[in-house]
Amino acid sequence: MVYEGVVLEINKRNIVVLTSNGDYLTIKYKKGSYDGQNIYFTEEDIYKENKYSRFSAIAALILLILIPTFIFMSLPTNVQPAYAAVMSVDVNPSIELFIDKEERVIDIISLNDDANYLIKSEWIGESYSKVLVNYLELIEEKGYFEDNGVVLFSCIVLDEAIDQDKLRVSSERAIVTVEKEISYAYIEADKETLGKAKEENLSAGKYKLYHEIQQIHPEITQEELKGKRLAELIVETKGIYLNRKGDKKDNNKNKDTLKEDNQKNKNQETVKPKNKYKDKEQRDTRDDKDIDSDDSKDNDREKKKDGIKEYKDENKEKNKESEKGGKNKENSNNRDKNWDWKDEFQ
Amino acid sequence: MEIQNKNIIDIILEIKEGNEILRNDFIQSYFSFIISTISKVTKRYVDVNNSDELSIGLLAFNEAIDKYENRKGSFISFAELVIRSRILDYIKKQSKDRSIPCEDNMIEENACIDNNLSNIEIREEIENYKESLKLYGISLKEVVDKAPKHTDTRENAARIAQSIFENPLLFSEFERKKKIPIKAAAKYCDVSEKVIKSNKIYIMAQILLLKSNGDGLKEYIGIKGGVKSGI
Numbered sequence: 001m002v003y004e005g006v007v008l009e010i011n012k013r014n015i016v017v018l019t020s021n022g023d024y025l026t027i028k029y030k031k032g033s034y035d036g037q038n039i040y041f042t043e044e045d046i047y048k049e050n051k052y053s054r055f056s057a058i059a060a061l062i063l064l065i066l067i068p069t070f071i072f073m074s075l076p077t078n079v080q081p082a083y084a085a086v087m088s089v090d091v092n093p094s095i096e097l098f099i100d101k102e103e104r105v106i107d108i109i110s111l112n113d114d115a116n117y118l119i120k121s122e123w124i125g126e127s128y129s130k131v132l133v134n135y136l137e138l139i140e141e142k143g144y145f146e147d148n149g150v151v152l153f154s155c156i157v158l159d160e161a162i163d164q165d166k167l168r169v170s171s172e173r174a175i176v177t178v179e180k181e182i183s184y185a186y187i188e189a190d191k192e193t194l195g196k197a198k199e200e201n202l203s204a205g206k207y208k209l210y211h212e213i214q215q216i217h218p219e220i221t222q223e224e225l226k227g228k229r230l231a232e233l234i235v236e237t238k239g240i241y242l243n244r245k246g247d248k249k250d251n252n253k254n255k256d257t258l259k260e261d262n263q264k265n266k267n268q269e270t271v272k273p274k275n276k277y278k279d280k281e282q283r284d285t286r287d288d289k290d291i292d293s294d295d296s297k298d299n300d301r302e303k304k305k306d307g308i309k310e311y312k313d314e315n316k317e318k319n320k321e322s323e324k325g326g327k328n329k330e331n332s333n334n335r336d337k338n339w340d341w342k343d344e345f346q
Numbered sequence: 347m348e349i350q351n352k353n354i355i356d357i358i359l360e361i362k363e364g365n366e367i368l369r370n371d372f373i374q375s376y377f378s379f380i381i382s383t384i385s386k387v388t389k390r391y392v393d394v395n396n397s398d399e400l401s402i403g404l405l406a407f408n409e410a411i412d413k414y415e416n417r418k419g420s421f422i423s424f425a426e427l428v429i430r431s432r433i434l435d436y437i438k439k440q441s442k443d444r445s446i447p448c449e450d451n452m453i454e455e456n457a458c459i460d461n462n463l464s465n466i467e468i469r470e471e472i473e474n475y476k477e478s479l480k481l482y483g484i485s486l487k488e489v490v491d492k493a494p495k496h497t498d499t500r501e502n503a504a505r506i507a508q509s510i511f512e513n514p515l516l517f518s519e520f521e522r523k524k525k526i527p528i529k530a531a532a533k534y535c536d537v538s539e540k541v542i543k544s545n546k547i548y549i550m551a552q553i554l555l556l557k558s559n560g561d562g563l564k565e566y567i568g569i570k571g572g573v574k575s576g577i
Contacts, residue, residue: 002378004394006566008472009486015391016486020566022504022552024486024493032390036468036562039391040400042382 007037014047062121069098069107073198082106084159085167086194088203089132090152090230091139093118096203097131101161103170105131111203114144129170136178149182150230151175154205156194164188185234209233354421358414373407376425380407383426387433399433406432468562475563478554482524484547492547502537503545507552509535517553526550 005017005025014026015033026047033039084101088094093115098107105128110116118138123131139145153171157164168186175184189204197207200222210225213233225233361369373380384392384403392400409432410425418424476486494500510516510531519527526549532539542549555563 002381006468006472006563009476016490018555018563018566021497022500023495023497024490024548024551026490027391030385030390032388034469035472037391038394038566040381040394041385041391042378044382045385045391 084162132174151184154187
């Protein structure tokens with residue numbers, strides 16, 4: 001096809017023409033042309049900016065960043081000195097943030113496929129709190145927070161120079177920015193935990209969580225645990241923790257006094273409901289109370305759903321309790337339904 | 347269309363036997379090939395109006411038809427060879443005549459003289475056009491990027507531009523606000539607002555083109571509609 005066009009503008013690499021059929025095109029630069037010249041050109045002269053070149057450069061850059069981190073992951077004991085702390089953040093997409101002394105994120109690793117699409121290379125170099133806020137916003141935007149969503153932080157300090165309290169405060173503040181009602185748990189772990197977690201391909205937070213539960217319930221396999229929602233697991237673990245501390249004997253009671261507790265228990269896992277659950281939500285789900293959630297793993301999805309409902313119910317009961325005082329029996333029945341293996345523990 | 351279905355050798359034989367209509371059709375269908383061959387040799391774009399190269403190329407192609415024999419390999423490569431050598435001959439002859447050793451410089455100078463003499467008007471017009479685009483906050487690059495690639499869409503957008511330009515009310519509104527009065531224009535042109543919105547930049551560019559004081563660009567677009575088709 002032959003095009004006919006008037007030269008409108010001559011640039012260094014291309015020429016802008018107005019074609020006789022009213023199209024504006026950029027064509028390859030050839031010398032000798034001048035503004036207003038009427039020229040013939042063909043399909044092969046049309047200038048194509050290589051849009052992929054920029055993209056592939058970014059892809060190469062990401063690879064360059066990722067490859068060393070993978071190498072690092074396979075050698076968890078040889079922690080690079082530049083990392084002052086490793087924070088793992090589990091929602092369902094799980095990431096690991098490598099933080100330097102100045103609380104800047106210097107590396108990000110996604111721990112599952114969901115997270116792969118969320119992490120952004122431009123986060124590298126930003127402050128931990130900023131990255132965390134962005135990440136949580138993104139998760140909320142993409143709808144990963146289920147009702148009563150939980151964020152599990154685990155902090156592994158590699159260099160004592162970093163201000164651990166500041167990391168915790170940053171994490172807590174980031175949670176507040178999320179509009180949805182979510183809870184969070186904050187775990188502090190050590191280097192060995194990180195190494196073991198890497199061996200099992202888990203985040204340090206999840207590893208520790210699973211480990212705690214398995215200590216008390218050795219019959220539960222990791223596969224079973226993976227099927228459970230984080231929220232359920234954390235509530236369980238927290239109970240165990242507090243029991244050990246000897247503060248509270250009753251799990252349900254613990255739940256109510258949780259707000260106060262977590263301020264005190266700085267070095268333990270804590271769950272802190274950000275807001276009280278709205279009454280309306282609870283009413284909606286009330287009818288679905290008696291769904292059995294003890295199905296095997298292949299019913300995972302449904303189980304999760306049921307889990308949410310029951311969890312909500314629980315909370316409703318909890319609210320009632322705090323209003324009227326003492327409906328413990330019903331509440332614990334409810335919990336038993338949710339946690340078959342918990343009975344054995346109690 | 348006839349040409350595409352037949353064997354090239356048969357066509358050439360028929361032309362040689364004196365079918366002049368077929369010869370014309372044949373040359374026209376290979377026009378883009380001729381253009382790109384000339385362009386490759388001269389390393390320049392072929393000028394539409396006063397290009398010796400173009401006529402030499404066309405003559406050379408014609409010559410190739412007459413001289414082609416089956417044993418000379420494929421017709422296309424033979425024709426390319428003929429065009430190439432004729433163009434090179436011409437360039438050499440030109441530089442000899444003016445006794446300037448470097449042919450590149452010569453042609454450039456030549457072009458400069460041409461374009462200074464005959465193109466002042468259109469150049470001015472283009473300058474004005476670009477100025478007015480700038481005034482309306484549009485860059486030429488934007489126009490290139492946003493121009494609808496589909497011919498129908500583009501023609502439709504050009505029609506809308508024409509209607510807006512010809513309606514004094516809409517046009518004065520356009521000039522005053524420096525943007526398209528989308529609602530009124532959509533109603534007037536009987537198209538959806540979406541059409542105007544999505545081709546906003548192009549429509550604005552076209553209105554400004556129509557508005558430009560010279561006739562060169564306008565005529566160019568108005569008269570020379572359609573594209574010559576080739577291989």
